[in-house]
Amino acid sequence: MLPENWIVLFVLGLVVLLALWSMGIYNRLVRSSVQTKEAWSGIRVQLRRRASLIPNLVEVVKGYASHEKGVFEEVTRARSALQNASGPAESTSANQTLTAALGRLFAVVENYPELKAAGNFQELQDELSDVEVKIAYARQFFNRNVAQFNIRIRSIPDILIASMLGLERFEFFEEGQDADEELRVSFTSSGGE
Secondary structure, eight states: OOHHHHHHHHHHHHHHHHHHHHHHHHHHHHHHHHHHHHHHHHHHHHHHHHHHHHHHHHHHHHHHOTTOHHHHHHHHHHHHHHHHOOHHHHHHHHHHHHHHHHHHHHHHHTTOHHHHHOHHHHHHHHHHHHHHHHHHHHHHHHHHHHHHHHHHHHSTTHHHHHHHHTOOOOOOOOOOHHHHHHHHHHTOOTTOO
16 A cells, blocks of 8 residues: 555646646637638638729729719729738728728719619629628628637636637627618619618
8 A cells, every 4th residue: 555656646647637628728729719710711712802803893883984083093992901901900991991982882883874784784793792791601700700719718717728828819800880881772773772
């Protein structure tokens, strides 16, 4: 009967359990972080797709309303700002600016019934509407992952490992109320809502 050996084995067992427990928390945090970053890349893909449609849309509208130079320049600046945005906060702001500029572009389109009826314009508008829906879904997916990660790194016991690793909260990708209203107005058909 060697009580010292039992104590050593007991302590060693506790150390092993603590190490396994810490590794489990670490792995959950890493998985959650990677999932959140992957969800962000989904938003970036849709924002790039949206930005790539805009020059074609502007060119089609220019063919009918070339005197609306200020609106075209505003859309181009807003598109460029979105493409150069880094991170959710900057992308949110740039996306809201672009949505507002597109709202003004579509307001110009309302004055040109022949443009609204043009096949290539309709096609671009449909593609843009499709991208807007995909951005909304990607935003929901990203924000859900952000919420889960942020809760995890602020909850006990995960906060202990997260603080040791220096993990910080992710920012949400927000869509402002004004942008949602602009979007609804922008994509109505001539029959109205």
